[in-house]
Amino acid sequence: MNKVAPEEWAVRVDLAACYRLVARYGWEDLVFTHITARVPGTEDQFLINPYGMFFDEITASSLVKIDLQGNKIEDSPFPVNPAGFVIHSAIHAARHDAKCVLHTHTLNGVAVSTQRAGLLPISQHSISVLARLGYHDFEGPALRDDEKPRLVADLGDKTSLILRNHGLLTVGETVAEAFVAMYYLETSCAIQVRAQSGGGELIPVPKEIMETAYAQVMAASSPRGSRGGLIWPGLLRRLDRLDPSFRT
Secondary structure, rough: OOOOOOOHHHHHHHHHHHHHHHHHOOOOOOOOEEEEEEEEOOOOEEOOOOOOOOOOOOOOOOOOEEOOOOOOOOOOOOOHHHHHHHHHHHHHHOOOOOOOEEEOOOHHHHHHHHOOOOOOOOOHHHHHHOOOOEEEEEOOOOOHHHHEEEHHHHHHHOOOOEEEOOEEEEEEEOHOOOOHHHHHHHHHHHHHHHHHHOOOOOOOOOOOHHHHHHHHHHHOOOOOOOHHHHHHHHHHHHHHHHOHHHHH
């Protein structure tokens, strides 16, 4: 990896860390979801996981560089899954700011994606999600190019997307922002599923509070300009204590 520019290597380290964190938080689905990041300074080059490696095995150097069609553009001993890049390629192509796209099939996320009402305004966590959340109806496995325009339209300029009957998706200007957005989306779904399982009447957050609370939450939690900037360094320190091999 001596030929990799420092800017690309930094993104590789963050993306490898993100895969490790997704595994540690229990959000993986064997090898069947993906997290992608745009190579700095390019519009059509991306990094993706080596297909068949588990997320807790991924390192910065094992990430594979691909084009918008999911084809490898550099020699790599690892395979990729072009079909798994369909969702990601659609969003990367349409959203310049979506430098990282994170997609999961978690139990909590899929459970909420099957509910007609979607994510409910019943927790403080959900306040920060609902302000920038979209929905995309299920059209079968997301493997067809003709679904891309509808997927892009349903995401719009939002940060989070619930893929109905399928899973969750978040985007960010950085890997850190996409991860933190997924943390809040996934946690909101987990809270909802647990609250519903209790069987009692749920208390929705009043609309007038929802309208002002998002700005308050963001202002209180973002002294560095974004929640990712505040939280990510600590997550990397935690990974370094547990297993720093993601950096290799």
